[in-house]
Amino acid sequence: MTHPFLEIRGIRKEYAMIPAVRDVSLNIRKGEFMTFLGPSGSGKSTTLFILAGFQDPTAGDILLEGKSLLSTPSQHRNIGMVFQRYTLFPHLTVAENIAFPLKVRRWPKARIEAKVAEMLRLVRLEGFETRKPATMSGGQQQRVALARALAYDPPVLLMDEPLSALDKRLREEIQVEIRRIHQQTGVTILYVTHDQEEALRMSDRIAVFSKGVIDQVGTGEELYANPATRFVAGFIGDSDFIDCELRGAAGGKAKVALKDGLEIGGIPLHGEGKPGARVALMLRPERTRIDPAGASGGAIPAVVTDITFLGSNVHVATETETGAPVSVRLPFGHPSISALARGQKVGLGFDPAEAHVFS
Amino acid sequence: MLLNFDSLGSWRWVLTIIVVMVAAFLLLPIVFIAALSFGSSQWLIFPPPGWTTKWYHDLFADPSWLKAAWTSLRIAVAVSFLSVLIGLVASFGLVRGSFPGRAFLRGLFITPMILPVVVLAVAIYAFFLRIGLNGTVAGFVIAHLVVALPFSILALTTALEEFDRSIEDAAVLCGASPFEAKLRITLPSISHGLFAAAIFSFLTSWDEVVLAIFMASPTLQTLPVKIWSTLRQDLTPVIAAASTLLICLTIILMLIAAAVKKGLKK
Ligand SMILES: Nc1ncnc2c1ncn2[C@@H]1O[C@H](COP(=O)(O)OP(=O)(O)OP(=O)(O)O)[C@@H](O)[C@H]1O
Ligand SMILES: [Mg+2]
Numbered sequence: 001m002t003h004p005f006l007e008i009r010g011i012r013k014e015y016a017m018i019p020a021v022r023d024v025s026l027n028i029r030k031g032e033f034m035t036f037l038g039p040s041g042s043g044k045s046t047t048l049f050i051l052a053g054f055q056d057p058t059a060g061d062i063l064l065e066g067k068s069l070l071s072t073p074s075q076h077r078n079i080g081m082v083f084q085r086y087t088l089f090p091h092l093t094v095a096e097n098i099a100f101p102l103k104v105r106r107w108p109k110a111r112i113e114a115k116v117a118e119m120l121r122l123v124r125l126e127g128f129e130t131r132k133p134a135t136m137s138g139g140q141q142q143r144v145a146l147a148r149a150l151a152y153d154p155p156v157l158l159m160d161e162p163l164s165a166l167d168k169r170l171r172e173e174i175q176v177e178i179r180r181i182h183q184q185t186g187v188t189i190l191y192v193t194h195d196q197e198e199a200l201r202m203s204d205r206i207a208v209f210s211k212g213v214i215d216q217v218g219t220g221e222e223l224y225a226n227p228a229t230r231f232v233a234g235f236i237g238d239s240d241f242i243d244c245e246l247r248g249a250a251g252g253k254a255k256v257a258l259k260d261g262l263e264i265g266g267i268p269l270h271g272e273g274k275p276g277a278r279v280a281l282m283l284r285p286e287r288t289r290i291d292p293a294g295a296s297g298g299a300i301p302a303v304v305t306d307i308t309f310l311g312s313n314v315h316v317a318t319e320t321e322t323g324a325p326v327s328v329r330l331p332f333g334h335p336s337i338s339a340l341a342r343g344q345k346v347g348l349g350f351d352p353a354e355a356h357v358f359s
Numbered sequence: 360m361l362l363n364f365d366s367l368g369s370w371r372w373v374l375t376i377i378v379v380m381v382a383a384f385l386l387l388p389i390v391f392i393a394a395l396s397f398g399s400s401q402w403l404i405f406p407p408p409g410w411t412t413k414w415y416h417d418l419f420a421d422p423s424w425l426k427a428a429w430t431s432l433r434i435a436v437a438v439s440f441l442s443v444l445i446g447l448v449a450s451f452g453l454v455r456g457s458f459p460g461r462a463f464l465r466g467l468f469i470t471p472m473i474l475p476v477v478v479l480a481v482a483i484y485a486f487f488l489r490i491g492l493n494g495t496v497a498g499f500v501i502a503h504l505v506v507a508l509p510f511s512i513l514a515l516t517t518a519l520e521e522f523d524r525s526i527e528d529a530a531v532l533c534g535a536s537p538f539e540a541k542l543r544i545t546l547p548s549i550s551h552g553l554f555a556a557a558i559f560s561f562l563t564s565w566d567e568v569v570l571a572i573f574m575a576s577p578t579l580q581t582l583p584v585k586i587w588s589t590l591r592q593d594l595t596p597v598i599a600a601a602s603t604l605l606i607c608l609t610i611i612l613m614l615i616a617a618a619v620k621k622g623l624k625k
Contacts, residue, residue: 054528074531087529091547101533
């Protein structure tokens with residue numbers, strides 16, 4: 001039997017009886033870029049710290065190529081990590097920072113020098129050898145931290161929101177750099193962020209964290225097209241939820257009734273639900289159709305509350321007759337736009353196969 | 360700023376005069392002593408009728424003064440070293456540890472700073488009398504450590520709290536053992552705190568007189584004790600010379616501390 005490259009098996013961690021991570025299991029492939037995405041306090045960092053060995057789990061195990069890591073202290077795990085805060089050694093130069101893990105490993109001097117030069121090339125900071133961390137920008141410091149973490153060729157690189165302190169433009173620039181370095185080195189990366197755009201842009205797969213558990217794991221497309229929970233649906237991409245009642249469920253498809261009695265069937269159902277249960281119907285603004293002529297033939301009646309021009313697209317805010325806010329995104333120049341005005345009665349339509357019902 | 364000096368108008372002059380007077384009040388005694396130590400009058404007359412370095416010659420010619428200075432120096436160096444060492448271990452416990460009563464313990468370590476020194480001196484004297492430490496270098500060092508440690512702990516806990524623990528964690532993940540990471544990364548990073556702790560501990564011991572009077576024996580006394588006992592016998596300008604040198608060393612150390620602090624900030 002072949003082992004998964006890195007296996008997180010039923011990890012649980014409590015701080016003073018309060019669980020920070022409740023039950024996290026995940027298999028990571030060699031060379032994969034895996035992102036932990038989730039809101040603040042959902043247990044992403046705690047999971048990463050357990051992998052790094054800074055915290056011991058209350059239960060569960062971590063296996064790298066089939067061997068448990070838990071009994072190995074941090075310094076012998078041979079794992080690389082880039083932290084959220086700047087962690088360069090302040091009294092050492094850039095070159096000395098990168099050389100530190102190699103000196104600890106007692107590499108010969110010539111080999112250290114060659115490796116430091118190679119790492120500086122990798123992060124494109126040639127010529128910065130003798131600079132002190134305090135004289136460099138945040139982005140440069142994080143690139144040195146990346147070079148230091150990769151210098152000893154770790155099989156796994158952990159990154160805990162390494163870009164959260166940088167401004168948007170710089171962040172996007174370094175995201176591209178990290179992608180390139182990932183492809184160039186083939187290192188397995190576990191990356192933590194609470195920025196969905198960052199997660200979608202960089203990852204092979206995303207694990208969505210919520211309250212100490214992983215709600216769903218998948219590629220960005222899978223999470224967007226097929227969210228397993230209401231939380232994932234709300235976290236990946238934009239979405240609106242309309243309260244409704246479940247009328248029937250068969251073969252994974254649901255039939256629901258809106259508050260005004262309008263029935264819609266053939267919508268993928270996630271979770272359990274008995275007829276009569278209260279459920280949420282999820283729509284994506286970019287997939288919802290709007291009919292300026294009003295509701296007819298099964299469309300949801302609504303009123304336009306606001307129209308906002310956002311450059312390449314136009315955001316139309318509406319409110320259904322039952323009081324649920326639903327937004328519609330139309331590409332700039334869409335013929336319907338000129339026919340829409342605030343206060344206008346419209347009909348909202350959608351493809352049931354693309355919508356979702358969450359119990 | 361709330362109080363802008365430039366916008367104070369005529370109050371500026373009042374403020375300036377007050378500051379000058381306070382500075383004069385603080386500094387004049389030192390200037391006075393220094394002037395007397397070079398004055399030719401045996402009776403410490405001010406202003407001195409003439410100038411001489413005779414008292415310094417006398418000072419260096421008297422082996423008891425040199426012996427006292429040497430004793431002071433040895434004790435101060437030992438206190439400084441031990442204070443930093445013990446302070447460092449204690450500060451790691453206070454800042455990094457998570458045990459009940461941590462805040463209380465932290466307050467407790469600072470109490471010698473606010474307790475009257477005489478009270479401490481009597482207590483230590485009584486205790487040392489029993490275990491026979493009075494009049495020994497070890498007794499001096501331990502007594503001075505009691506008053507020096509709070510400074511050391513204060514400086515080092517502050518430095519350790521300002522130091523981002525993740526930096527040490529990064530070093531450990533780089534492959535260094537926790538001890539090696541502390542030695543090679545954390546300590547150099549808090550070197551300004553270590554310097555401050557060392558210098559303040561040294562100075563605390565160097566010019567401490569109350570505890571020293573209790574600890575001293577006829578054969579073992581520190582410079583401040585020697586000044587004190589000489590003062591009670593006769594009023595000679597040699598005392599002024601000794602005091603001036605004592606003050607000079609203190610000022611030099613303060614300047615070094617300031618320079619180190621400035622250099623480290625860069
Ligand atoms: N050392 C600690 N002691 C007590 N509670 C902790 C500790 N570290 C984390 N927690 C708690 O555990 C929970 C998960 O924290 P964690 O840092 O893993 O979240 P996160 O997903 O990384 O959030 P963020 O995006 O804010 O970094 C939080 O509720 C947090 O308050
Ligand atoms: Mg975190």
